[in-house]
Amino acid sequence: MAIFHDVPRAVKERLATAERVAVLTGAGISAESGVPTFRGAEGLWKNFRPEELATPEAFEREPVTVWEWYDWRRGKVAPCQPNAGHQALVAMEKRVADFTLITQNVDGLHRLAGSTDPVELHGDIWLTRCTGCGAVAEDRTVPLEPIPPKCRCGAMLRPHIVWFGESLDMKKLGRAQQAAGDSDVFLVVGTSSVVWPAAGLSEVAAMSGATIIEINVEETPLTPMADVTLLGPAGYHLPRVVERCWPS
Numbered sequence: 357m358a359i360f361h362d363v364p365r366a367v368k369e370r371l372a373t374a375e376r377v378a379v380l381t382g383a384g385i386s387a388e389s390g391v392p393t394f395r396g397a398e399g400l401w402k403n404f405r406p407e408e409l410a411t412p413e414a415f416e417r418e419p420v421t422v423w424e425w426y427d428w429r430r431g432k433v434a435p436c437q438p439n440a441g442h443q444a445l446v447a448m449e450k451r452v453a454d455f456t457l458i459t460q461n462v463d464g465l466h467r468l469a470g471s472t473d474p475v476e477l478h479g480d481i482w483l484t485r486c487t488g489c490g491a492v493a494e495d496r497t498v499p500l501e502p503i504p505p506k507c508r509c510g511a512m513l514r515p516h517i518v519w520f521g522e523s524l525d526m527k528k529l530g531r532a533q534q535a536a537g538d539s540d541v542f543l544v545v546g547t548s549s550v551v552w553p554a555a556g557l558s559e560v561a562a563m564s565g566a567t568i569i570e571i572n573v574e575e576t577p578l579t580p581m582a583d584v585t586l587l588g589p590a591g592y593h594l595p596r597v598v599e600r601c602w603p604s
């Protein structure tokens with residue numbers, strides 16, 4: 357565990373020469389774009405906690421409240437643009453032979469920034485899935501009208517998002533675990549590392565000898581295990597890491 361406030365030589369040495377790099381991002385990378393994080397003060401909505409609303413039970417019990425929460429978040433995300441942190445990862449992807457971006461975020465900002473084929477472990481806030489026929493469709497209307505939205509088949513739509521207590525898409529999780537296990541460097545950006553199984557990816561990477569580099573504004577349960585923790589905003593550190601490793 358080593359905490360820094362600026363890019364140390366070790367990061368340049370390990371990252372600039374790495375063949376295989378995997379990156380895991382969380383809500384923190386989108387914070388500077390104005391997207392509320394889960395466990396920050398903004399994470400609250402009408403005094404509900406995400407863990408109370410992002411569950412199949414809550415949706416079963418009160419689909420309108422759950423949809424109102426997602427409608428509020430979609431409204432928050434709609435005007436947000438990728439920030440320097442998202443863009444730095446697009447630049448890094450171009451410079452690394454084998455690069456995999458894994459995200460817990462559902463805001464779509466990595467794709468909007470130009471990251472090719474990010475592994476969106478927890479789904480996408482702009483996709484709906486029919487509770488009847490299973491059809492998945494993109495719907496960017498803000499605000500949603502009506503709530504709850506209905507499928508052509510008449511059944512109610514749900515967000516195409518992985519809720520607490522729901523299993524992740526095994527293909528996506530497998531791809532993420534493979535990338536973490538194969539990586540020379542595993543970069544963990546803007547996540548509290550408390551949500552599983554995503555939080556377990558760092559262990560997969562560490563067990564196979566990857567160098568773990570964390571970027572966060574505060575220490576997390578990952579910090580003791582990380583080789584380097586860069587304390588500070590992702591939008592500040594990521595462009596500097598890219599500049600340091602691949603000087604333009």
Ligand code: BV8
Pocket residue numbers: 381382383384385387388393394395396399407410460461462478517518519520521522523524545546547548549550551552553571572573574576588589590591
């Ligand atoms: C499952 C979609 C089993 C919703 C989300 C062990 C093994 C397996 C499961 C569990 C387990 N232990 C507990 C569980 C249950 C649960 C879980 O992990 N609970 C937690 C709360 C303890 N896991 C699950 O239920 C998972 N399902 O495993 O099911 C199963 C298996 C088979 C069959 C059936 C069932 C499903 C988890 C997915 C839940 N869905 N999202 C939605 O988005 O609406 S998770 C949700 O939390 C978001 O996706 C979010 O991305 C994610 C993680 O949060 P973070 O991204 O880390 O965000 P957070 O706000 O917490 O932190 C922000 C960080 O950024 C902070 O550290 C902050 O300091 C930092 N930061 C802030 N600003 C900046 C910054 N950093 C840098 N720069 C900045 N500017």
Ligand code: ZN
Pocket residue numbers: 486487488489490491507508509510511
């Ligand atoms: Zn349908």
